[in-house]
Amino acid sequence: MKTIKRKTLLYKTGVEYGDYTINIAEGCSHGCKYPCYAMMMAKRFGKAKTYEDWCSPKLVSNALELLDKEIPKYKSKIQSVQLCFTTDPFMYNYPEISDMSIKCIKKLNNNGIKCTALTKGILPKELAELSKENEYGITLISLNEDFRKEIESGSAPYKDRINALRYLHDKNCKTWVSIEPYPTPNFIEQNLSDILNEISFVDKIIFGRLNYNAKVSQYKDYKKFFNEMANLVINYCKSNNKQYHIKEGTITEETKED
Ligand code: SF4
Structure with missing residues (x-):
């Protein structure tokens, strides 16, 4: 696969539930x-010209060397990566990327740093042998394969994603699911409870609405819909003793005009 070299790797993210992060492609x-x-x-900053460009990933070939330089610098400030x-x-069907991710996680763990991973690919079984402090997650916004092929065409099938996550849970790893960006019913009619039931074994659920898509506001009651879905997740997590986080902007006040 194509590769690039970067000057830096570890950085602190401004994302609401993140600490430090690395992007290995x-x-x-x-x-x-x-x-x-x-x-x-990436398009705005000239890193990808087209959608096709974006879909053709380049591995950061010097990721491990960069970690060697940067871990000592940031170690005392990092809670998790x-x-x-x-x-x-x-990334689904990119073993070079999975291999590099595992090597980076091992290096961070060896320095006493916990890692969190989130994927729409398949979590490798090998992760079960790494630090039990790590947390492994999948994104899951539906169970409908036709919808997946339409909206996340290059990702792993939902069932395979869930099975890989369940394997790690069964090996006593901490697991979580990101139900984000959750679509309104004018994208797909589905029952959120069915998704929750499929992933009932996980320790934590993150829920967030779909943003940056004009079709959402074409759904008349979209604010009410997201409020109801967020409350469903909250009640499910409370009654099943799970941690949860509802992304900012998902629960909003409904007005008459909405
Ligand atoms: S998995 Fe989807 S949303 Fe995440 S970086 Fe890849 S293309 Fe973007």
Whole structure:
């Protein structure tokens, strides 16, 4: 696959539930059409010219060397490192990217740093042998494969994602699911409880609405809808003793005009 060299890797993210992060590739073959915020930024800053460009990822070939330089600098400030915010650490059908992610997690763990990973690919079984402080997550916004092919065309099938996560849970790893960006019913009619039931084994659920898509506000009661879905997640997590986080802007006040 194509590679690039970067000057820096570790940085502190401004994202609400993140601390430090690393991005071990530029671009992402999952090609999400919500749209992908990372792709919008890459286009704005000239890192990707087209959608096709974005979907053809480049591995950061010097990621491990950069970590060697940067870990001593930031170690005392880091609570955790998330892989990744602007790409996917276990990109489906890209073993080079998965290998590099595992090597980076090992290096961070060996320095006493906990890692969190989130993917729309397949979490490798090998993660079960790394630090039990780590947290492994998948994104899951539906169970409908036709919808997945339409909106996250390059990602792993939902069932395979869930099975890989369940394997790690069964090996006593901490697991979580990001139900974000959750779509309104004018994208797909579905029952959020069905998704929650499929992932009832996880320790934590993050829920957030779909943003940056004009079709959302075409759904008349979209604010009411997101409030109801967020409350469903909160009640589910409370009654099943799970941690949860509702992303900012998902729960809003409803006005008569809404
Ligand atoms: S998996 Fe994440 S980074 Fe990759 S295209 Fe989808 S939203 Fe963008």
